[in-house]
Amino acid sequence: QTFPTMLSPGNTSPCHHSLHLVAKTAESQHAGIAQQLSDRALNSLERRTKMDRQALAGMLQGTRRSLPTQKLSMDRPNDVVTLDALLERVDDLELGSEQVEALREARKRLNGKLETSGQLAEWDGDEIVFDASDLIEYFAHNRLPTGIQRVQIATITDSIRNRPAGSVKVCCFSDQDSSWSQVSTEGFLTLCSLALESGDRTDPLWLDAYTELKIDISLASPLKFKIGAFLVNLGTSWWLRDYFLFVREAKRLYGVRYIPFVHDLIPIVTPQYCVKELTQEFIEWVSGVFLHADFFLVNSRATKGDLLKVAKTLGYEVNDDDVAVIPLDAQFRDANQELPSVRKLRDWQLAPNDFALMVSTIEVRKNHAAAFDAWLALIEKYGVRRVPKLVCVGKPGWLNDAIYAQIQQSPLLRSCVVMLSGLSDEELGLLYNSCRFTLYPSHYEGWGLPATESLCYGKVPLLADNSSLPEAGGEFGVYFESGSLADLIEKAEALIFDDAYRAGLEDKIKAGFRPRKWQDIANQIGHEIEAFVARTPTPTNEAGEVVERFQPIQFGAHYPIGRSREQRIWKGSGTAEIFRSGAGWWWLEDWGCWTKTGGGDLALRFVDQKGPVRGFVQLHAPGGEPTKYEISAPTVGVFVEGTLDPSEFRWVAIDIPDIAPTEGFHIRFKSVNPIDLNALTDGADPRTIAVGVGGFYFCHADDLIARANFIEAIAIGGLKQLAFNREPIAR
Numbered sequence: 001q002t003f004p005t006m007l008s009p010g011n012t013s014p015c016h017h018s019l020h021l022v023a024k025t026a027e028s029q030h031a032g033i034a035q036q037l038s039d040r041a042l043n044s045l046e047r048r049t050k051m052d053r054q055a056l057a058g059m060l061q062g063t064r065r066s067l068p069t070q071k072l073s074m075d076r077p078n079d080v081v082t083l084d085a086l087l088e089r090v091d092d093l094e095l096g097s098e099q100v101e102a103l104r105e106a107r108k109r110l111n112g113k114l115e116t117s118g119q120l121a122e123w124d125g126d127e128i129v130f131d132a133s134d135l136i137e138y139f140a141h142n143r144l145p146t147g148i149q150r151v152q153i154a155t156i157t158d159s160i161r162n163r164p165a166g167s168v169k170v171c172c173f174s175d176q177d178s179s180w181s182q183v184s185t186e187g188f189l190t191l192c193s194l195a196l197e198s199g200d201r202t203d204p205l206w207l208d209a210y211t212e213l214k215i216d217i218s219l220a221s222p223l224k225f226k227i228g229a230f231l232v233n234l235g236t237s238w239w240l241r242d243y244f245l246f247v248r249e250a251k252r253l254y255g256v257r258y259i260p261f262v263h264d265l266i267p268i269v270t271p272q273y274c275v276k277e278l279t280q281e282f283i284e285w286v287s288g289v290f291l292h293a294d295f296f297l298v299n300s301r302a303t304k305g306d307l308l309k310v311a312k313t314l315g316y317e318v319n320d321d322d323v324a325v326i327p328l329d330a331q332f333r334d335a336n337q338e339l340p341s342v343r344k345l346r347d348w349q350l351a352p353n354d355f356a357l358m359v360s361t362i363e364v365r366k367n368h369a370a371a372f373d374a375w376l377a378l379i380e381k382y383g384v385r386r387v388p389k390l391v392c393v394g395k396p397g398w399l400n401d402a403i404y405a406q407i408q409q410s411p412l413l414r415s416c417v418v419m420l421s422g423l424s425d426e427e428l429g430l431l432y433n434s435c436r437f438t439l440y441p442s443h444y445e446g447w448g449l450p451a452t453e454s455l456c457y458g459k460v461p462l463l464a465d466n467s468s469l470p471e472a473g474g475e476f477g478v479y480f481e482s483g484s485l486a487d488l489i490e491k492a493e494a495l496i497f498d499d500a501y502r503a504g505l506e507d508k509i510k511a512g513f514r515p516r517k518w519q520d521i522a523n524q525i526g527h528e529i530e531a532f533v534a535r536t537p538t539p540t541n542e543a544g545e546v547v548e549r550f551q552p553i554q555f556g557a558h559y560p561i562g563r564s565r566e567q568r569i570w571k572g573s574g575t576a577e578i579f580r581s582g583a584g585w586w587w588l589e590d591w592g593c594w595t596k597t598g599g600g601d602l603a604l605r606f607v608d609q610k611g612p613v614r615g616f617v618q619l620h621a622p623g624g625e626p627t628k629y630e631i632s633a634p635t636v637g638v639f640v641e642g643t644l645d646p647s648e649f650r651w652v653a654i655d656i657p658d659i660a661p662t663e664g665f666h667i668r669f670k671s672v673n674p675i676d677l678n679a680l681t682d683g684a685d686p687r688t689i690a691v692g693v694g695g696f697y698f699c700h701a702d703d704l705i706a707r708a709n710f711i712e713a714i715a716i717g718g719l720k721q722l723a724f725n726r727e728p729i730a731r
Contacts, residue, residue, distance in 0.1 A: 123166035126533045127226040129256075130156045132183060133173040134235025136213070139191060143206055144199035144425055147328060147449040148263065152234045153192045154518035155525045160185055162526075171223050173240055179222035179583070180246070187213040199424055225254035227546065228538030232529060234261045234297070238285035241587040245580055247292045252581065255539040255546040259532065260289060261297040261326070264446025265306040266365065271567060273365035273443055275398045279567050287564070287574040290316040295532045296323045297525065299447045300468035315571040324528040327471065328447045331456055331515040339430045348391070348418055350434070355389040355418070356492070357435035357459075359428070359450040360442065362404075362419075363397030367441040367464070372406050372413055374489045378496070379412055388436055388496060391418045393428060432457040437495045437502065440469065441480075441488060448472035455513045460505045462491055476509045550605040550664025551578050553698060555613075556706040557724035558713070560695040563588045570727050576695065579604050581666060586687055591649075592620060592694030599630075599670030599690065606660050612701040613656040616710060617667075620692035622675040623647045629691045630672075635665040649694065651714065655701065669693055697722070 135152045138145070145153060159168045170188050171180040191209045200206065225231070231250060237243045237260065250256040267274045267282035274282075290311055296318070298304045304323050311318040342352055360366040371390060378387045407413045423431075432438070438454040438461045451472035454461040463469045466482040473479070478495065480487040495502050541547050553559065559576035566573060577588060584600035585593050593600075606613065621627035621644035631640040636656045644650055654667075671691035678686045699706035713719045720726060 123164060123226075125164065125167060126538075127167055127169065127229040128159060128163065128529060128533075129169045129171055129180075129223070129225060129229050129231050130159070131173060131180065131231060131233040131237070132156065132170050132188065132235070133240060134233070134237065136172050136183070136217070138235075139195065139210060143195050143201045143203075145195055147330075147447075148235060149195075150330070150518050151261075151326075151328065151521055151525075153195065154522035155234060157189055157192055158519060158522040159526055160189065169223070172217050173237075173243065173246065174217075180250075181217050181220035182223045183220075184213065184216045187216055225250055225256050227540065227544075228255045228257065230259060230529065230533060231256050232259045232261075234525070236263065238282050242585070243285075244288035244292050245577070245585060246583070248578075248581070249583060251292070251539075251546075252548045253546065257294040257532075257536060257539070258292050259295045259297060259529065260293050261299070262289070262303060262307055263299055264303055264444075265310055266444055266446065268310055268569060269306050270365065270444045273363070273399065276567060278398070280563075280565050283566055283569055283573075284564050284575065284577075286310060286569070287314065288577070290314060290318070291574075291578055294322070294536065297326050297528065298323055299326055299328050300471045301325055302468035302471060303446050310569065313569055313571060314573065322532075324531075326521060326525055326528070327516075328449060328521065329452050329472070329474075329516055330518050330521050337426060337429055339433060340426055342430070342434060344427065344430055345434060348420065350389060350391065350418065352434045353436050355391045355435055356437055356439050356462075356496075357391050357393065357431050357454075358439045358441075359393045359432075359453070360440065361394045361397035362392070362400045362421075364399040364402065365443050366394075366397075367443050368392060368403045369406060370441045370485060370488060371439055372403075372410075372417065373485055374492055375416060376410065376412060377485075377489050378493065379416060384412065384416060387416060389416050389418055390439070391420065391431060391435070393420045393423060393431065395421050429457070432459060435459060437462060439492070440464070442466075442469065443482070445469055445472070451477060452515065455509055456515050458506055458509050458513075460495060460502060460509065462488075462495060474513075476505070476513050478505065548603070548664070550603050552607045553579075553604050554724055555606070555608075555699045556697075556703070556709070556722070558695060558697045558710075558719050558722040559724055560592070560719070561588070561693055562590050562592045562695070564725075565590070572725055573727065574725050576724070579696075586689060592618070592692050594620075594622070594687065594689035594692045595669050595671070597674045597688055597690055599668050600693070601666045601668050602693070602696065603664060603666050605662065605664030606698070609659055610700060612658075613660070613698055614701040614707060615654045615656065615696060615698045616651050617654060617669075617696045618649060618651050618694035619644060619669070620694055621646060621648045621650075621671075622689050622692070624675055624680075625673065627691055628672045630670045631667065632670075633665055633667040636660045638667065644691070695719075 130152075132152065135149055138149055156168075156170060160170075168185075170183040170185055172183050173180050187209070191213050194203075194206050194209050198206075231247065247256070247258050251258070265282075265286070267279040268286060271279045296307060298307055304325055307323060308318055308320070345351060358366075358368070358371055360368075362368065371392075375387065375390050407417055407419070420431075432454065438450065438459050440448060440451050440454075440461055440463050442448065442464055444467045446468060448463070448467075448469045449472070451461045451463055451469060455473070455476055461473050461477045463473045463477045463479050464482040465479040470477070470479065478491055480491045539546065559579065561576045561580070564573075564575045575588070577593075579602045580593065581601040581603035584596045584598055586596060587593070617631065619629060621629075623646045625646055627644045627646070627648075629642060629644060631652065631654060632638060633654075633656075637658060638654050638656060640652060640654050642652065669691055674688050674690040676688045678688070697710050699710070709722065713722050
């Protein structure tokens with residue numbers, strides 16, 4: 001019974017240290033594992049470039065033979081994996097006979113949960129699948145996790161260890177492979193454990209673990225979800241191409257229920273602080289998330305309010321009970337971490353208690369400009385010697401030229417503002433521990449992690465009173481009126497010069513602030529997911545089959561399938577992307593979307609069909625040679641074929657003579673001579689593309705006005721005025 005405690009994260013028992021010795025031995029024996037992968041294989045993994053799968057598999061399998069960790073079935077519980085590993089290393093650990101016997105007894109008891117084949121009995125209840133794409137992508141370039149990565153690690157590892165064996169899986173999405181791949185829970189837990197230990201990305205143990213996980217993912221078959229599984233994404237997905245196409249496919253095939261964690265809606269609520277491309281991508285994501293999500297997790301009441309407001313603007317109804325608030329009021333860093341000596345401050349020309357600290361990405365939304373203006377005003381009033389320095393820590397973000405120009409153009413700012421980036425966890429901890437107070441004048445936040453982080457170090461945060469910042473700082477923060485420079489200066493002045501006032505606030509923090517553990521946040525997320533699971537029946541019919549949901553279309557409306565480039569939203573805005581069905585599509589482009597070799601489907605339904613229907617579909621041919629195409633919809637008696645010239649766009653008419661099934665139907669687009677862009681672009685574009693689809697339009701065959709409107713719109717380039725998602729004319 002003592003072994004589960006011994007194996008828990010963060011344990012520092014003698015056996016734990018012995019395990020580290022074993023790890024160090026493995027490190028010295030296998031330090032070159034990551035380098036054994038050829039550059040070509042690693043580039044193929046990281047950049048998702050096209051490469052013969054069998055050749056890549058052989059290359060990686062050859063490398064894998066030298067990996068130090070034993071590969072065990074992903075279906076085996078983590079406790080079994082750990083006990084097996086310990087039993088194999090009893091000599092290295094120098095365990096006594098009683099300890100070895102205790103391990104064997106524990107392994108025997110756990111073995112009772114296994115079938116005679118050594119495999120777990122199939123889990124019979126609801127399955128939770130965590131999409132860790134965002135986290136694994138983060139590990140490609142970073143090691144030490146920040147706030148949201150810690151949320152993901154704690155929640156997923158807790159669920160793996162505490163839910164019934166076989167009920168939790170981890171997956172990773174690839175837009176190149178057009179599927180999710182199951183991630184080894186053993187490899188995932190190992191990588192997460194190492195991530196929490198250090199920020200050293202050159203550590204051979206880290207490189208080995210990351211490489212091993214990438215091998216697993218690259219060789220894994222597409223994940224087959226259990227019927228009615230819950231797909232939970234605790235990170236972000238707006239950056240993944242065609243993500244919702246495959247959420248939709250998982251719903252179609254397996255009745256999957258999708259739960260995203262929405263961290264903020266800043267690109268929509270405050271687009272002026274974001275680059276245009278981000279706002280456009282985020283609007284596309286938001287248009288899809290309300291169509292696909294069954295429930296939502298959010299990080300603050302403010303974000304929940306934004307979510308409900310944006311949903312209403314778009315014309316969607318989201319039940320208040322379907323949005324769970326998960327505050328990120330956690331202990332962000334190890335409270336017992338060993339900090340560098342205060343002498344380290346000299347490297348930055350700083351002294352303890354003689355600087356204010358602002359931790360944030362260097363971008364316009366964080367409002368460095370107001371901080372600089374306040375400091376200039378304070379220096380003008382009190383002199384440069386009496387005003388503490390302002391230390392700004394963060395990596396460069398977007399729209400920051402004015403911030404750096406403001407410093408460059410002011411000798412006073414250059415003398416009192418210190419800009420730092422790329423600091424270690426320990427160095428940042430030293431700055432928090434040594435500052436007089438912290439400053440966070442951001443224009444808008446989803447939560448405001450630095451505010452809570454400041455409280456964890458017992459430091460008073462001076463915050464703007466907007467968005468979620470009052471939730472992050474709670475009763476312990478000092479707030480200034482957002483947009484009021486005079487109020488910011490007044491509040492900063494009190495914290496700088498009134499030592500008794502500041503000390504009183506610090507005493508209040510010490511006496512009353514109790515940050516939650518990451519485990520507490522993980523437990524809350526797990527509880528909310530379990531509550532969603534408990535009240536949501538598996539979406540199947542009486543025969544236990546998943547029922548596909550078809551989206552309705554309006555007659556007399558144009559549905560452009562290409563990417564949306566809108567920078568604002570309104571009721572009904574969105575894209576016709578939702579009508580793509582299956583894995584036969586490449587990602588959206590401005591003009592429309594290419595199909596894959598086997599063809600692509602549109603899935604739609606007519607809501608008030610009264611008779612025969614005339615349809616028009618815009619096709620696009622790849623370049624190079626003529627394209628033979630087929631359009632077929634056997635359910636409604638449609639088959640059309642023809643030939644397009646290279647690169648030609650053409651509207652093709654189709655007729656549906658009978659009443660279509662009320663539940664909906666599929667239309668397939670296929671061409672017999674796909675083009676391999678990989679060969680044409682020397683690997684720059686890995687796709688093999690077939691006939692493309694730019695949009696569609698349906699009307700009743702006898703509706704001559706609708707047909708005339710369509711023909712006229714094509715002739716004068718006015719299709720936008722017929723679009724289903726056009727913005728209403730203001731009156």
